[in-house]
Amino acid sequence: MSEAVALAVDWGTTSFRMWALGPEGEVLCERRAADGLMSAVSEGFEAVLERHAQAAGIGPDVPAMLCGMVGSRTGWMEVPYIDAPVALIDLGRHAARVAGVRRETRILPGVAQRGFAPDVMRGEETKLLGLGREDGLVLMPGTHTKWVRLEGGRLTRFSTFMTGEIFAHLRGAPNSVLAQALPSSAEGPDTDTPAFAQAVRDGFEAPEGIANRLFGLRASWLLDDTPPARTLARLSGLLIGAELAGAAKLHGALDGCCLVGAGPGAEAYGRALDAVGVARVAQVDADICVRNGLIRAARGVTLEDAGA
């Protein structure tokens, strides 16, 4: 492992992922752990990072580039947001150096949108840097899904929808009026069903009625004994469908959007786009994007350092 020249770390609220990179940006090894912000606060951020570096055999002279919520107010060090519009290629230059640690450690900034539609991101900007697209609409599913407009390599505008969080509250809160109507296990919605697709269309066509449709899930359970799995799929579909209507209003036609993500969440959004007849250009794995973004940012800094 002597040839590692950089550590790339995606450090979020609940997860830690680290890649050791070779001179050409090639991945020498990868580590994944549940050492998110919560646990890191108690163990100490430097201790967590060094524990993983040591386990991977990476010496203290290899610089590290970090992104994600580690740069937030509740993270290792608060790195000020960069304001949109911003050229993605400039992100690395704004990485902030963590003081008082042996290893040269930098944290990438998040991006803020100020004014009429205030919004923030931390971590997604690095995925966008790694995505390598210059233009178009990018859909990044998550608990707080982001729709991002790219123009000429610049991130010009974005909108976060807390659809996934609303779903989680209604799905999981024991005092939710929907609790009895939903599966008692922790299973996720089966989005590969006509019930999901129809609910997406219902939410998309009448987003203003969403709070009524949601209560309708309970009524339908009471009156028609709707199976819990079907109700769960409809809950997810209604919320995502309403979001698609909102995104279309804010960003214009959704056709040609690029879906960045993997797993059930990205699948759900992909199927939701299909349900309302939106053609997407590609689905890209978010892990690969964030790794490539960190590599780009790290290289940018290295080049800049070399030129300085």
Add this chain to the structure above:
Amino acid sequence: MSEAVALAVDWGTTSFRMWALGPEGEVLCERRAADGLMSAVSEGFEAVLERHAQAAGIGPDVPAMLCGMVGSRTGWMEVPYIDAPVALIDLGRHAARVAGVRRETRILPGVAQRGFAPDVMRGEETKLLGLGREDGLVLMPGTHTKWVRLEGGRLTRFSTFMTGEIFAHLRGAPNSVLAQALPSSAEGPDTDTPAFAQAVRDGFEAPEGIANRLFGLRASWLLDDTPPARTLARLSGLLIGAELAGAAKLHGALDGCCLVGAGPGAEAYGRALDAVGVARVAQVDADICVRNGLIRAARGVTLEDAGA
């Protein structure tokens, strides 16, 4: 208290209210307690009712008319819903007699709407009977707010919005992304503010963007240090504004609607209607409505019994 001829009881999930009625329907005494369904399940429904009757000096020969969630699957006895459309005056006739108790005790049915827009109510139908209106749109604020269309004394169509519950989840869940941005105390929103009114208009004009606007509350706290009380008022206003858009889509013009309720919730809806320029015809206290509805239903049964 020897002249009491009936007990009227509004028995919900969290509250118990009882009125002893004289021969002309006059209120002889009133009792209010937190003996909702939750606590009644453990003490026993009959025990709770008799404890309150005894405390009020009402003998076991006085019949009781009950309404609310006490007639639900998780209540004393499940009383089948009556299907809408339904003539409100017929409700009393469908009250179900509780078996195996000394006191003659009846529970009023709820109302179900089947088909395309499944919906249910339990308790509101009794308020509507007591409201004494024959026609028009009625707005009944609550955790699950109801919009009800009356036509010629019949309840023809209604829509429940779970706006209040969504508010409660986002307001109270410790893992809500809005938790830090909101007041740490349990205070409710100040709806007598320009921030509330503007948020109502924002939600009303772009209900499809609600999940985005909600995340914007967090962003606005992070970027602009928005005061928590202002964020709370906006949270409430956005959700209610979106509901008003949904209600207008489902029920047509909201002008002339009758607001049934009292307290902060009804005030919030009243101010929200003002904010979007909807003129309401009246605001009626829900307590008086439910009491009058129970009286009407009890009298209907008494008359019917006499005629039989």
